[in-house]
Amino acid sequence: MNVTRFLIAVSSLLLGLGLIAPTLTIYPQAGDLTWIIKIIAPEELAVSTYSILGVIQKLFQTGDIFLAVVLAIFSVFSPVIKLSFYWHATGLKDSKKFNSILQRIHYVGKFSMAEVFALALIIVVIKSFPGGSTAELEWGAYIFTFSVICSMLVSFRLDSKKR
Amino acid sequence: MTDISDFDAPKPPAWFGAAIPLLIVLLGAGFYWFITTDKDNGESENTSNSKIKLSGRLSPGQTYYIFASEVEVYPTNLKNESWDQGKKGPDIRYRLFWKGNAVFESITKDDSLIADWSGLSIELNWKDLLGKSVSSDDAIKAGRIRFEEGEKIEIAVEDVDIASDDDVGRHEIEMDKLSIGKNEFKLKKTASSAIRKITLRVLPVGSNIEDLANIMK
Numbered sequence: 001m002n003v004t005r006f007l008i009a010v011s012s013l014l015l016g017l018g019l020i021a022p023t024l025t026i027y028p029q030a031g032d033l034t035w036i037i038k039i040i041a042p043e044e045l046a047v048s049t050y051s052i053l054g055v056i057q058k059l060f061q062t063g064d065i066f067l068a069v070v071l072a073i074f075s076v077f078s079p080v081i082k083l084s085f086y087w088h089a090t091g092l093k094d095s096k097k098f099n100s101i102l103q104r105i106h107y108v109g110k111f112s113m114a115e116v117f118a119l120a121l122i123i124v125v126i127k128s129f130p131g132g133s134t135a136e137l138e139w140g141a142y143i144f145t146f147s148v149i150c151s152m153l154v155s156f157r158l159d160s161k162k163r
Numbered sequence: 164m165t166d167i168s169d170f171d172a173p174k175p176p177a178w179f180g181a182a183i184p185l186l187i188v189l190l191g192a193g194f195y196w197f198i199t200t201d202k203d204n205g206e207s208e209n210t211s212n213s214k215i216k217l218s219g220r221l222s223p224g225q226t227y228y229i230f231a232s233e234v235e236v237y238p239t240n241l242k243n244e245s246w247d248q249g250k251k252g253p254d255i256r257y258r259l260f261w262k263g264n265a266v267f268e269s270i271t272k273d274d275s276l277i278a279d280w281s282g283l284s285i286e287l288n289w290k291d292l293l294g295k296s297v298s299s300d301d302a303i304k305a306g307r308i309r310f311e312e313g314e315k316i317e318i319a320v321e322d323v324d325i326a327s328d329d330d331v332g333r334h335e336i337e338m339d340k341l342s343i344g345k346n347e348f349k350l351k352k353t354a355s356s357a358i359r360k361i362t363l364r365v366l367p368v369g370s371n372i373e374d375l376a377n378i379m380k
Contacts, residue, residue, distance in 0.1 A: 016191020
């Protein structure tokens with residue numbers, strides 16, 4: 001197996017782990033009222049950890065279908081399609097087909113960093129919540145980032161082979 | 164013997180390989196799911212191994228929360244007079260004794276012949292606690308008593324007055340006769356006791372709040 005395909009395989013494996021592993025932990029607080037909420041409704045202050053797929057599922061359950069679909073496209077389908085195109089491109093010998101596939105990859109690739117942006121947005125929003133609620137990244141987020149980095153390395157290698 | 168050589172054998176379409184990354188993604192996700200599910204099962208096995216008995220008679224060596232959920236007193240006191248000179252009902256409080264020590268004292272319930280306590284630190288219904296992550300030790304207001312065979316506990320009921328507290332009566336209970344959940348004792352009036360009924364609740368220490376709430380239903 002060549003290096004490019006190895007990198008695609010690693011990126012795919014990390015993507016699979018990154019989608020299901022814990023990504024974000026939210027520590028809710030209610031400011032000065034935290035102590036009373038802890039007595040009356042402690043479940044409101046329960047610490048929640050989500051994976052990317054968990055966030056999508058939660059959005060579906062809460063009726064935010066639009067956001068759920070957008071996040072699913074950006075963070076699940078787009079990276080998988082991109083990696084599939086990469087794998088396909090590495091097996092092509094016809095330079096015309098190879099260049100056409102690369103073009104498609106660049107098109108799909110425009111969507112694939114959006115999930116990192118979405119994650120960053122969630123953290124910024126929660127960090128600016130009143131009451132001292134905080135959010136922390138879990139190891140799944142780093143796995144996901146490594147998957148994106150591997151995918152970028154594949155992109156550089158394929159670009160350098162552009163005929 | 165076939166005439167088809169490797170060269171002639173049908174080749175999979177070029178896009179077939181494109182499914183490989185998808186399979187690896189599913190493999191990665193499946194692997195994580197498998198190891199975490201296995202861990203969860205292990206944890207639940209541990210929980211079930213140390214499962215605490217939630218019904219029936221008490222188990223020796225196990226510690227229990229014990230409190231009176233209701234105490235009813237006769238309409239007259241030990242001197243056969245109306246409580247608080249007939250102005251108001253008695254202000255009832257009870258204390259729980261174990262091995263000669265008061266291990267729990269209830270709050271006072273004013274002006275009533277039938278006093279009740281939820282056993283909770285704040286006056287909520289037990290069902291309100293279902294699904295909540297509050298610790299049982301924080302939530303329950305009761306005596307913590309370890310059951311040993313032949314052991315006895317005593318409940319002393321008082322009418323709380325500003326000047327001096329009056330005895331309503333005392334009742335000794337053999338712990339062997341107690342069971343988890345509700346225990347009722349109907350008593351006759353005597354020269355030393357004006358207690359009519361005691362309802363004791365026994366809950367195992369160490370069970371989660373959901374189990375306790377279910378026992379209290």
